[in-house]
Amino acid sequence: MTTRRTGLREQKKQATRQALRAAALRLALERGPDNVRVDDIAEAAGVSPRTYNNYFSSREQAIVAAVTGEREARVAAAVADRPGGVGLADAVIEAIVDQYTAPGEPGQDALLLITTRPALRDAFIDTTAAIEHPLTDAIAERLGDGAGAGDGDGDGERDPHTARVLAASVAAAVRVALEHWLRTTAASVTAGGLVVPSGSLPDLLRATLAPLAPALDAAEQRALRRRRR
Amino acid sequence: MTTRRTGLREQKKQATRQALRAAALRLALERGPDNVRVDDIAEAAGVSPRTYNNYFSSREQAIVAAVTGEREARVAAAVADRPGGVGLADAVIEAIVDQYTAPGEPGQDALLLITTRPALRDAFIDTTAAIEHPLTDAIAERLGDGAGAGDGDGDGERDPHTARVLAASVAAAVRVALEHWLRTTAASVTAGGLVVPSGSLPDLLRATLAPLAPALDAAEQRALRRRRR
DNA sequence: CAAGAATTGTGCGTGTGCGCAAATTTGCGT
DNA sequence: ACGCAAATTTGCGCACACGCACAATTCTTG
Secondary structure (H helix, E strand, O other): OOOOOOOHHHHHHHHHHHHHHHHHHHHHHHOOHHHOOHHHHHHHHOOOHHHHHHHOOOHHHHHHHHHHOOHHHHHHHHHHHOOOOOOHHHHHHHHHHHHHHOOOOOOHHHHHHHHHOHHHHHHHHHHHHHHHHHHHHHHHHHOOOOOOOOOOOOOOOOOHHHHHHHHHHHHHHHHHHHHHHHHHHHHHHHHHOOOOOOOOHHHHHHHHHHHHHHHHHHHHHHHHHHHHO | OOOOOOOHHHHHHHHHHHHHHHHHHHHHHHOOHHHOOHHHHHHHHOOOHHHHHHHOOOHHHHHHHHHHOOHHHHHHHHHHHOOOOOOHHHHHHHHHHHHHHOOOOOOHHHHHHHHHOHHHHHHHHHHHHHHHHHHHHHHHHHOOOOOOOOOOOOOOOOOHHHHHHHHHHHHHHHHHHHHHHHHHHHHHHHHHOOOOOOOOHHHHHHHHHHHHHHHHHHHHHHHHHHHHO
């Protein structure tokens, strides 16, 4: 009811997407990421090279997607699941910290690979942009834009901008945090010789998102006041 | 003392960059943007195609750069020039409105061309990312991070994150505003048949940036309080 | 003023992104 | 069960982004 449009189509689609991600990561780990052609990935996944490009627009995207998974959807769900009692800022910040802290499946070697190669780091950072639209919907929901089931792109809401701006700002802040994290960890890797998994990524995320808390809470107060009217 | 590093080198560099921008826009206007190969642009600017790619990584970037110019530097300068009396939020918002309202040189036909073609619209939207770093420096300056002349990437400041996050958020908000503006104007163009230059872009920018004002002012208050200590 | 260092323009080759149109698969109505 | 419409895959082809090695020009230092 939520995401299935026809059932079998979407299922097969996700299957091939999954196969491509897995193949890309596996090959990138076996040989270096520079010794992997897109033809190899396509062949390993059992599809045509052209089909591969229908799913991912770059080789790095596929590799990174194997690690990030469906983080964007999980973030949105996490925001929606927080009880209404906590403030919007806390809800958003903690939801993000949760989703970016839970290592889930990513093997440490995959993360090392990503932090090492610049192209992969960039692709990993670009991933944060994907959380913007789901997060927009989640925030709009919490702000109580009562105007129906528009999926975020319609112009029917009371204030179309606030949710979008806040979501975009949060995504940008997360990107800033990841950039900083990748820079420092990369530096420490170069210096120490052994990988330092993190300088406490949760704390860094909280510190980076903190400046946005006033904006989030102010928007929530505005929404409450307007709704009460 | 500000931007010149060696003098003649930078001068020639800006000259070729300018030549490439101008050639790209001129050719894109004469023929359609789809009938312009990068070889043509390079030839019109008198450089090799390879050199062209040293300056712009896509054909659309070059065309759009002819219109946007050095907007990023002007935004930063505008923020820095506001008197210290006005709040940070007002300073940033009005500076941005000024720079995005002043049409400057862009001919209306060039703007029409950009709003029409999707690829050019995307490139135009991506331009907003460029204001992030200059804006970071300007905001950091206003927040009075007293720790020396670091150009924004050093870690020597008191709070390295706030300025970066705020600048990134502002850039993201501007991007949201431009996306909305381009969508609606494109729709009205399709509907009306004649181009509608804007539905008051300044007001749209102000409305889109408004949700960030609490964050900007809160950061300023924090900085003041910390500095007084 | 001369030699060295650094930066920029250039040619070449490779891998890749993507538009287009035909072929195949899937969903749905009857 | 069958056929029509929509969506997806695939092959083809072209233009392009980018790494690498090298030549030319400019800045620096003795």
